[in-house]
Amino acid sequence: MQLCSRCGGDRVVYHRVYSNERLCRACFIETFERRVVRTIGRYNMLRRDDRIAVAVSGGKDSLALLHVLWKIEKRFPEARLFAVTVDEGIEDYREEAVRYAVEYANKLGVDVYVVSFRQLYGFDLQEVMETSEYRGLGLQACSVCGVLRRKAINYAAKQLGATVIATAHTLDDIVQTYFMNILRGDLKRVEIGLRREEDGAIPRVTPFRLTPEREVVFYAYLMKIPFQASVCPNASQAMRDPIRKFLMEYDEKYPGSLYAALKSFEKILPAQDKEFTQRRCRVCGEPSSKEICRGCELLTFIQRGAVCGGMS
Amino acid sequence: MQLCSRCGGDRVVYHRVYSNERLCRACFIETFERRVVRTIGRYNMLRRDDRIAVAVSGGKDSLALLHVLWKIEKRFPEARLFAVTVDEGIEDYREEAVRYAVEYANKLGVDVYVVSFRQLYGFDLQEVMETSEYRGLGLQACSVCGVLRRKAINYAAKQLGATVIATAHTLDDIVQTYFMNILRGDLKRVEIGLRREEDGAIPRVTPFRLTPEREVVFYAYLMKIPFQASVCPNASQAMRDPIRKFLMEYDEKYPGSLYAALKSFEKILPAQDKEFTQRRCRVCGEPSSKEICRGCELLTFIQRGAVCGGMS
Structure with a gap:
């Protein structure tokens, strides 16, 4: 036995x-849970008096994160915890997720702030994707959604006076992102979820950085956290998808590979990350590698186009 | 049309x-061919008066390399070209490859030097892999073979007074190796095939660094180069195999990804590569990250063990 x-x-x-x-x-x-605490400590992710906006989609990872942080923060009465949920307007998918997010936050007694693409930008993701202007761009749903969701979370966090944003990216997510950036030669976005203070930006942290996806799922299961189990209908189009599959299988065959990869990236990447922080988007003021950040660029394009009525 | x-x-x-x-x-x-010339120039791979040992396995990549270099070197009468072929003793596989290598080198009028594991180390790869001592190590055939083949090529190149070793690693191979090293957290071996002069070591170069595998195959086909088409019977066990498959599919789906990845690695890795060159293996004198290099370590183990008769 x-x-x-x-x-x-x-x-x-x-x-x-x-x-x-x-x-x-x-x-x-x-x-x-101890590993999450250790991760937070090791990377200096949180402070005792932080106002923490947890980005909660309603999926298992983010609800598990809300749960763990809620548990940990009970020991730090000066800290405040909020849940931030973005409704992108993905048909037959997101409404259910938002419901899970709100209900679980309520259950824990955590305030939840829901912000929608429609309310913030004047359109739904679905709507954008169906316009010919958008199609002409040759963009994938996940790229647009990711950029605009990030912007929406920043917006909500600012409204709440948050000092830090916590996202539920796991070890798997982070290694995937490193690989994805390498494969598209995009080294401007190298460091992920390590608290970095910059003017005009709320720092982001990833307390599951050292926790494999698989364990987050199992934790959510043990904790009986109700979550949306269905996958976003757009997920299979993502550039990330084949990387995710490959890494999952590789780590299963050679356990520990994800940790080894994270260690490798942490060793080689920090040196690259300097120039990036210098610049600010001329429109929204957030750090950006270009004059206008990708989010504002997309928004301008979409809002000018057919979706919100005629070219200006 | x-x-x-x-x-x-x-x-x-x-x-x-x-x-x-x-x-x-x-x-x-x-x-x-112009890209090969450009690659050689860009990375300063070869000099006009080099004695170049081309590592030729008998497969398409290495025979194509021999062919291109033979064509290029005709313009540089001061340079000398040799083919170096290693017979590891892989049953039902290597003899045929060696034959292809020797015949093609002869056809081009290039001297070929064949060195075998048996002659150099006193055992065949097959033999080693079948002993229980070897199995106890939990090593994969490709790891042992790779390390010892490298050593054998160095040996042959030294015998020939070569000033540089050219290997047929393609863009695909090189990106695979970067990914593999990342996934095993092994950043000591980061720079691949960029001419680096070190005491006691013949530098290695990879003129196909910027050429996709697929184009090498097509070139070999157009040139009617006869090559061994069968794959090494041990290949599917290699840690490299799933990485190779993933990258091939990814680059097919997102063309240009391999180039983007190479560019990324070239940008982020050089800084890591310093300490490595300082040390020399106490046994063979080649550069090594440890006191005794992996090759000498393996050799000592194998030669002391059952294969070559009794523990000493």
Whole structure:
């Protein structure tokens, strides 16, 4: 019979392959949460008096993050926690997610702020994607959505007076992003979710940076967190998708590869990251590698175009 | 009808997707060879009076390389070209490859030097892999083979008084290796095939660094170079294999990704590469990140073990 590697208990529920630990429920939860605390500490992600806006989509990762941070922050009465949810207007998908987000935040007693593309930009994602102007750009839904969602989260966080934004990107997400940036030669966006203070921008942190996706899912399951299980209908179009699949399979075959990759990137990338922080978008004032940031560029294009009525 | 993007001729044989060029036979060959020349120049790979040892396995890539370099070097009478072939002793595979290598080198009038694991180390790869001592190490055939082949090529190149070793690694191979090193957190070996002069080591260069695998295959086909088409029986075990497949598919879906990745790595990696060159293997004197290089470590282990008769 397998025993828990930590407490010797006989009800093993999880096998952590890369460290060869077998864990019972309590030890899994404890090591999971401790790793989040350690991650926050190691990268100086949060301060005791932060106003933390947690970006919550309604999926498992973000609800698990809200849950863990809510638990951790109970020990820090000076800190404030908010949930920020963006409704992009993705048909037959997002409404349900927003409901999960709001209900779970309410259950934890965390204030939740919902902001929609429609309210903020005057259009839905679906609507944009169906216009011929948008199609002419040859953009993928995920690129547009990602850029504009980021902008919407920044907006909401500012409204709340947040001092930091926490996103639920996992180890898997972060390594995927590094690979994706490498594969498109886009090294301007290299450092992800490491608290970096810049004028005019609320820093972003990723407390799941050292936690594999798989463990986040299992934690959400153990915690009985109700979440939206369906995948965004646009996900399979994403450039990220084949990278995600490849890395998942590779790490399964060679456990520990994701950690090794993260370590590699952390070692080689910081040197690249300097010039980026110098510039500010002329429209919104956020840090940008170009004169006008990608978000404002897209917005201008879309708002001028057919969606919001005629070229100006 | 499609016309050649360069000369306007009507017999297009190749579509270069990433640049959207359609090329006739002559223009494909010319641009292919010119790119090799440009690669050599850009990275300062070769000098006019080099004694070049070309590592030739008998596969398409290395025979194509021998062919191109033979063509280029005709313009540089001070340079000397040799083919170096390693017989690792892989059953039902390598003998045929060695034959192709020797015959093609003879056809071009290039001297060929064949060195075998058996002759150099006292054992065949097959033999090593079948011993229980080797199995106990949990090593993959390709790791052992790669390290020892490299050593054998160095040996042969030294015998020939070569000043540089040219290998047929393509754009694909090089990007794969970068990804593989990232995924195993092994940043000691980052720079691949860029001429680097070090005491006690013959520098290595990769004139196909900017040439996609696919074009090398097509060049070999157009040149009617006879090569061994079968794949090494051990290839599917390699850690490289899933990376190779992923990158091939990704670049097919998003043409130009391999170039973008190479550019990314060239931008971020050089800074990492300093400490490595300082140390020398205590046994063979080649550059090594450890006191004894991997090759000598493996050799000592294997030669002491059952293969060559009893633990000493």
